[in-house]
Amino acid sequence: MPRSLAAPEGPRGLPRTTGRAHGVGTAAEVYGPYVNEGLVGEALAPLRDQVVIATKFGFAFDADGKQTGLSSRPESIRSAVDGSLRRLGVERIDLLYQHRVDPDVPIEDVAGTVAELIASGKVAHFGLSEAGVRTIERAHAVQPVTAPQSEYSLFWREPEDEMLPTLERLGIGFVPCLERLDENLGGAVLDLGADDLADIDRASDEITVVGERYPEAMARMIDR
Template identity: 70%
Template sequence: MNTDHPNNGSPPISRREFLAKSALMAAAMALGPTWASERHAKDISHRLKKGTGAMRMRKLGPLEVSEIGHGCMSISANYGPPAPRQQGIDVIRAAYERGVTFFDTAEVYGPYTNEDLVGEALAPFRDQVVIATKFGFNIEGGGLISRPEHIRKAVEASLKRLRTDRIDLYYQHRVDPSVPIEEVAGTVGDLIRQGKVLHFGLSEASAKTIRRAHAVQPVTAVQTEYSLMETDPERNGVLEACEALGIGFVPWGPLGMGFLTATMNAHGKLDPKTDLRSGFDRFSARNMAANQPIIDQLKRVAVQENATPAQVAIAWLLARKPWIVPIPGTRNMSHLAENLGAASVCLAPSDLREIERAFSGITVHGGRMNAEQMRIVDQAA
């Protein structure tokens, strides 16, 4: 069904495009007077429409995926109560229709329910997508667990929930200090030889651990938080190790766990029962207020680029390296369109230098996670 424009001679647009445009104009209005101009909203909408169904591809090591992936976690867990199941399925399928081929989940999200949701959503086009999932949390007993027998058990359960015969990219979710990484890499290597796993990945691993694992079983991708307000991978050797070894890099939290969308502020309340961020120092009212200069600067750049703050944040990551594939997550259709519209935002070298100069003088207040979460981040020297 098409909606015509009989009075201006413009070509008809589909109902889906019309609804997406309307939602995005509303989103622009919500960002305040600067964003509310009709021309700016129109320019943003045009950028999003340009990227629909025509995503460029990138390489994570030998694995080819869309340049922007979709993080599925927030549909089911950790950033509020679970979304209705059909809503989650619809968003994942809409991402695929817009050109996304890379979908990220984990057994611990839910737990288990996110894998099940992703499996159902992607079943109709399973052979056209790359599914990444993770092992390594002791969901029943607490803590970390990467013993070989547990990995073999975990992969079978994930395969069943995902309704598939192979996992394209299998990450160790957190490095288990009680199990040598060489043993973990060898076990995943066995699963690769059996055809149950196609590629090996690491999440929140140090450069030293990455190198040790890669020597046993080639690592295809490393996943770590990375964004305009969390740049540790640039300083701790992780990006350097990935580049040297030909490993792809997947930033989780590319929008600063939502803060870089410019829709969160010190007056908002996060439910401690359903939202992990409520316990993170960075999301305290005090620190969100202190971090407002980050948003102010991001908005200034976004106005120059006829984009939204979220799009600039994602485009910045895309411009860093050709082997970086961010995975913004959402359960919302208009936010999905906004995220994927970042593929149409081209930051020139001069833009990147300007962003770097502006952000170098801004202090980020508050740690990225709480002490409990940071204790299980591998920081081996």
């Protein structure tokens, strides 16, 4: 789901994307904020039995809806979920992600709160976005994690080092996201053979990365 989708386009443009999304509709309270969930919920209402609806919590907002930082306190999670259910127009969120790891709240408290929401029927599955391997392991020990989400593409292969082997060991799925390529290559059809992938590997080895990949403000919200 594009983060920049605005209300004027509305849900009319969304059903065309469901085929490419393979039955997964993803939203987040922070996109808009709040507008995104309303659009996704309205667009997918006729397809509710055919799609998995995912959304994310983890940010704090002031009275005007301005983002003020991270918040994964138990009471914030519960409030966020109630708001998401209302805006999405559903009785249960199929996959609930923590959008960014909150350094001020132990991940065990987050997982425990989500476990309570699962027990109450408001949430079906637990996900983490941009969480590090140790954080995933700690959360999974409290409430099984279904699908962490992390940046992964031909241009960013870091998850192959430790993330993917750990998820395979724990029997956890993985949802890749393409932070910089989704709008440019999201509709492309690529047919890459072994020789093509070898060429990409050789080319990437010759690239020298200069400077920080993430600015300081973003790095603070990414638990790698």
